Amino acid sequence: MNLDWSVVWNNLPRFWDGALMTIWLSIATMVLAIPGGLILAFMRLSRMRLVAKPATAFVEFFRATPLILQIYWVYYVLPAYFDVQLSQMATAILGLVCNISSFNSETFRAGIISIRLGQWNAGRAIGMTDAQVMGRIVLPQALMRVLPALASTWVSLFKDTSLVSIISVADLSYVSLKIRTESFRIFEVLTAMAAIYWLMGYPQAKLVDWLHRRYKVAE
Amino acid sequence: MTGPEPKQRRVGGASAPILAIERITKRYGTLTALEDVSLTVNRGEVVCLIGPSGSGKSTLLRCANALETLDGGRILFEGREVHASDPKSARAVRQRMGMVFQNFELFPHLTVLRNVAIGPATVLRLDRGAAERRARALLAKVGLSDKAAAHPAALSGGQQQRVAIARALAMEPALMLFDEPTSALDPETVGEVLSVMKALADEGMTMVVVTHEMDFARRVGDWVVVFDKGRVIEEGPPKQIFETTTVARTREFLSHLGWHGESTLDTAASSSSEAAQHPIDKEEVDR
Numbered sequence A: 001m002n003l004d005w006s007v008v009w010n011n012l013p014r015f016w017d018g019a020l021m022t023i024w025l026s027i028a029t030m031v032l033a034i035p036g037g038l039i040l041a042f043m044r045l046s047r048m049r050l051v052a053k054p055a056t057a058f059v060e061f062f063r064a065t066p067l068i069l070q071i072y073w074v075y076y077v078l079p080a081y082f083d084v085q086l087s088q089m090a091t092a093i094l095g096l097v098c099n100i101s102s103f104n105s106e107t108f109r110a111g112i113i114s115i116r117l118g119q120w121n122a123g124r125a126i127g128m129t130d131a132q133v134m135g136r137i138v139l140p141q142a143l144m145r146v147l148p149a150l151a152s153t154w155v156s157l158f159k160d161t162s163l164v165s166i167i168s169v170a171d172l173s174y175v176s177l178k179i180r181t182e183s184f185r186i187f188e189v190l191t192a193m194a195a196i197y198w199l200m201g202y203p204q205a206k207l208v209d210w211l212h213r214r215y216k217v218a219e
Numbered sequence B: 001m002t003g004p005e006p007k008q009r010r011v012g013g014a015s016a017p018i019l020a021i022e023r024i025t026k027r028y029g030t031l032t033a034l035e036d037v038s039l040t041v042n043r044g045e046v047v048c049l050i051g052p053s054g055s056g057k058s059t060l061l062r063c064a065n066a067l068e069t070l071d072g073g074r075i076l077f078e079g080r081e082v083h084a085s086d087p088k089s090a091r092a093v094r095q096r097m098g099m100v101f102q103n104f105e106l107f108p109h110l111t112v113l114r115n116v117a118i119g120p121a122t123v124l125r126l127d128r129g130a131a132e133r134r135a136r137a138l139l140a141k142v143g144l145s146d147k148a149a150a151h152p153a154a155l156s157g158g159q160q161q162r163v164a165i166a167r168a169l170a171m172e173p174a175l176m177l178f179d180e181p182t183s184a185l186d187p188e189t190v191g192e193v194l195s196v197m198k199a200l201a202d203e204g205m206t207m208v209v210v211t212h213e214m215d216f217a218r219r220v221g222d223w224v225v226v227f228d229k230g231r232v233i234e235e236g237p238p239k240q241i242f243e244t245t246t247v248a249r250t251r252e253f254l255s256h257l258g259w260h261g262e263s264t265l266d267t268a269a270s271s272s273s274e275a276a277q278h279p280i281d282k283e284e285v286d287r
Helices: A006-010 A014-046 A049-064 A067-082 A087-116 A117-125 A132-167 A172-183 A187-216 B058-062 B089-096 B112-122 B128-141 B157-169 B185-204 B212-220 B238-243 B247-254 B260-269
Strands: B019-028 B032-039 B048-052 B072-077 B097-100 B174-180 B207-210 B223-228 B231-236
Touching: A006 A014, A006 A187, A006 B247, A014 A049, A014 A087, A014 A132, A014 A187, A049 A087, A049 B174, A067 A087, A067 A132, A087 A117, A087 A132, A117 B097, A132 A172, A132 A187, A132 B112, A172 A187, B019 B058, B032 B058, B032 B072, B032 B231, B048 B058, B048 B112, B058 B072, B058 B174, B058 B207, B089 B097, B097 B157, B112 B128, B112 B157, B128 B157, B157 B174, B157 B185, B185 B207, B185 B212, B212 B238, B223 B238, B223 B247, B231 B238, B231 B247
Parallel strands: B048 B207, B048 B223, B097 B174, B174 B207
Antiparallel strands: B019 B032, B019 B072, B223 B231
16 A cells, blocks of 8 residues: 555644634534523423423434434525525534534433432422522532533534534534545545544543543432 | 320410411322321420321421421411412421431532531521531531531431531521431431430420430420321320320330330339430430
8 A cells, every 4th residue: 555644744734723623613512502401401391381392392303313414404404495594603503502402401301300309308498499409409419410421422522523514614524524535545534534533532531431430429 | 185185284385386287188199198187386395206107297297397288277387377389488487497307318519517508598698608607506516517528428327417407407497397317327326316406405496306216205305296097196295105195006006116114114214224225315416
């Protein structure tokens, strides 16, 4: 095999920009999908059906359909049929946020439900409102419990951002595949792409493992 | 009720009761947990509720603290009716009524100090400094000053329950409810919790205690109420319940617990080593 790694070294600034975009997309998505997930979780836990049902429908739709389809849908269907024109970046983030919010909401909901009723009663017994019990007693414990699950979602998200390359958002995947097309150095470019993803993803996966160990004991 | 009711001899009986439970009924589906139960608690009085498991004692406490809605009857606390279904009324009651649970239910994510301070800080809106000063004073009172910075998981069961008592006291309640406060404890830590409770009673705190500790009921209680199958089968001063009861079901329940009425009591009372056998007399609070 005749390898020429210069294509990688010469394009390092472009790979760098792509990697930054991947990181930026992941952070922007998570920053929005945490409150999004909390809101959906609270809606689903509501006793009012009119509040709970739409949230359930939203979550079940986005959890059960592929992310690539959601991104395509936002990108092609919204402008064509609803006269909503979003930038590629906004499209990418909207698709990712809807998807990750749905997963987060299930994580938060499970965490909130896992806090036993006795904690609610103890909070109420000292005269707290239900909102105070939720905010000061239940939610802090629930968040601590679901931190590992949340971190796992983060790592998945980090890799799933590669799907936005299909709508020409210049993330690491898009940049890599573009360099490949220009240079025809398939092996070198894809290897470099894998190496960069791995270098960024591996420490995150290790961090998740650590979080799992750290927060394994609930009480 | 059975037997003569020496109402005039009850502690605080001269003024209006702080808690009046009037013919309440509570059902869970087809199960009747409480049926037509009436009970009064006077200011400064220690009322002990005894009886077999599932006889409705704990349910009564939960109803009193507005944690359960009623299916009949009413509850008056400080002269006002308790409405569990109205959040405002329920909160007003709970702020004046401390509750201690069988399983402590401390907040595991907070330090011991914050556990005690969180009530005054969030509900009474004391500033952080004032809330924590109050919390420190109460931790000193239950003998746990040195544990202020620890998390509940680092404490023994007895220590956790003392923190839970301090947490309830932090709201400066007019009445304290104890729901089997020593049932989940290792035998060796029961005494330290009972000591704290006895000290509270000696200070004049009004208390309602659901307990299986018959020694405590007999020695600290001013009034004992016996439950069976969701009903009150007998009530009276400890002497009546533990020594002279004529109610067969009360006798049966007590003998199941190894309590053999007068003869045992007489023997115990005449024994000079009696005090040492009773955990509440041990100086364990500051251990």
